Amino acid sequence: MGMIKMKNYSRYFLLVFGLCATLVACESNENKAEEAFEQVRDSMTAKGDSNAYADSNVELPKQKAKPAITHVVLSEEARFAKETEATINSNEVLIKELKGTPDNAKLLKKISQVEKDNAALRLEMAAYLAEVKLRWETHKATTLEELSKIEAELKTLKEGLPK
Numbered sequence: 001m002g003m004i005k006m007k008n009y010s011r012y013f014l015l016v017f018g019l020c021a022t023l024v025a026c027e028s029n030e031n032k033a034e035e036a037f038e039q040v041r042d043s044m045t046a047k048g049d050s051n052a053y054a055d056s057n058v059e060l061p062k063q064k065a066k067p068a069i070t071h072v073v074l075s076e077e078a079r080f081a082k083e084t085e086a087t088i089n090s091n092e093v094l095i096k097e098l099k100g101t102p103d104n105a106k107l108l109k110k111i112s113q114v115e116k117d118n119a120a121l122r123l124e125m126a127a128y129l130a131e132v133k134l135r136w137e138t139h140k141a142t143t144l145e146e147l148s149k150i151e152a153e154l155k156t157l158k159e160g161l162p163k
Helices: 002-025 029-046 072-099 105-160
Strands: none
Touching (some): 072 105
């Protein structure tokens, strides 16, 4: 049972690591284009080039909006959690059945150990789901806070434009 737990933990670790690496690696091309434009404009202005784009109202080419990142992993996690819960419940029913069989010390000892493993697995799943929920809520709050800051900054920039 210990080796199976280790394999499951390694799978979760690899899944979370892969997801984090993917999210960190994704960088907005829009930011790169703006930075490149500003660098070229600054260098041309510094050299005294009369053709420099000194006008800050120059619009960059419109880029297609990227769709919001869908979190397929959460639905997969939810499905896995539901399936695991169902399996743990069916294990408990089977354990009760086996406990009702004629007394056999060896069998009861094995059943007791399996029952403890099943209960431990239920606790691990509950702890994992609670951690995921907490991480989601933290991520959500941080994202909403950053969005508010960006919206406020954009509003300030828009108000500062000449009419």
